[in-house]
């Protein structure tokens with residue numbers, strides 16, 4: 052349908068092997084659907100780590116969900132998301148043995164249609180609880196993308212009139228109505244009316260095609276209000292609005308973006324527009340907004356956290372889901388997947404950061420929604436700085452890069468994830484240092500370590516050791532030993548948040564290069580850092 056977002060294919064979520072048979076029977080009904088299975092418990096098409104988090108991220112991505120477990124588990128998992136006013140995907144609970152099909156959410160997005168089809172495939176009766184559940188009821192009140200129902204309350208009354216035996220005329224045209232099985236009659240009192248115009252007639256079910264485009268020439272002042280006034284003047288419904296279009300020079304105007312979100316329509320940029328203040332154009336049917344000008348490109352730099360999907364922020368997940376292009380180091384991109392077929396994944400080598408950043412700006416300045424992926428936090432020895440270096444360096448030669456909407460989203464850095472595993476070694480003043488001398492000379496590193504030791508800071512070392520510089524870690528620690536007691540606690544976190552995670556605490560005396568590699572985070576305590584049992588902490592007082 053016309054340039055509006057399309058819903059992704061069905062996600063069938065299982066907790067264990069015993070549900071797989073039913074899951075595959077449902078999957079057979081829906082081409083392209085995938086079975087998501089709990090990692091370590093069941094071998095499915097996709098593995099997830101945490102049931103609740105998986106359900107919430109599917110829900111946030113507007114993915115229809117069939118969960119093969121108790122309805123209560125699904126309700127509790129999704130409860131925190133329910134106040135969201137975003138469109139709701141269909142959500143169903145199905146008994147593991149296929150004996151019950153319960154539609155839970157998404158009444159306006161076809162959950163009952165799904166429930167009936169799944170129940171038929173499993174040869175059971177669906178637990179439909181919606182009153183007035185007649186086929187034309189659902190279809191009429193939940194028009195497809197490109198159309199909007201004018202008023203749900205009037206819609207319900209209309210459907211109950213039909214249920215009571217009335218017939219209806221159909222005025223205007225929408226191809227999908229041809230397939231809706233309503234009792235038609237050219238002389239009926241009631242009418243289904245397809246029109247972009249405001250229509251408050253009580254006997255009509257009004258459906259607005261999204262066929263109106265507002266061209267905003269003057270972007271100053273209260274844009275949304277002026278657009279609403281212009282629509283009102285033409286007696287057009289704001290629900291019929293498909294897009295706001297503005298000249299490209301206004302691309303960085305925040306008020307314009309606010310107006311588009313207040314009107315709940317996409318914002319496009321084009322210079323071939325009417326030169327009046329607000330120009331309104333009305334097409335014959337729903338408008339494919341992708342064909343009007345272009346969008347403002349966005350570049351979002353995200354951090355995946357240390358590895359576990361649970362430690363990735365919801366904001367970063369949402370950015371990944373919305374991305375058209377995803378760039379990053381191959382290992383991290385694999386961690387961040389899977390991707391949809393419509394997403395472009397650009398893998399590059401770990402060392403090509405600046406080149407990757409420039410590539411990201413090139414894509415984004417062409418109107419794409421681009422995400423650059425780092426591990427941990429993107430601002431800690433990672434891509435956010437590279438992206439800003441590229442922009443700073445290229446802003447004169449590539450003026451179009453300045454119009455890109457740049458966002459940097461924080462993530463859980465390896466030092467924070469490691470610290471949390473053992474308690475609170477970073478509980479007082481600390482610093483983070485990278486031992487990599489790829490981009491800074493070794494004598495600077497030594498000098499910083501000396502100063503950090505003199506300041507009695509807890510030190511979190513990133514990039515502690517690589518094959519190319521096997522002895523530098525021991526050199527660095529020999530400086531530390533001049534200042535810190537041999538009994539100082541040292542925390543070694545390797546692959547934290549990943550399946551191969553190991554955490555150990557040693558003393559400074561026991562520490563040597565053989566215990567660390569490039570996948571290790573090394574936290575060296577201050578003179579105050581203490582440990583007992585498995586815990587390590589640095590007290591808040593001195």
Ligand code: SAH
Nearest residue numbers: 357427428433464465514546547569571572
């Ligand atoms: N931006 C990342 C750091 C990138 S530098 C962050 O904020 O975490 C890469 C270094 O980070 C590695 O050499 C290692 O020292 C550390 N590191 C990254 N992920 C790690 C993990 N899961 N476990 C332990 N150390 C990690």
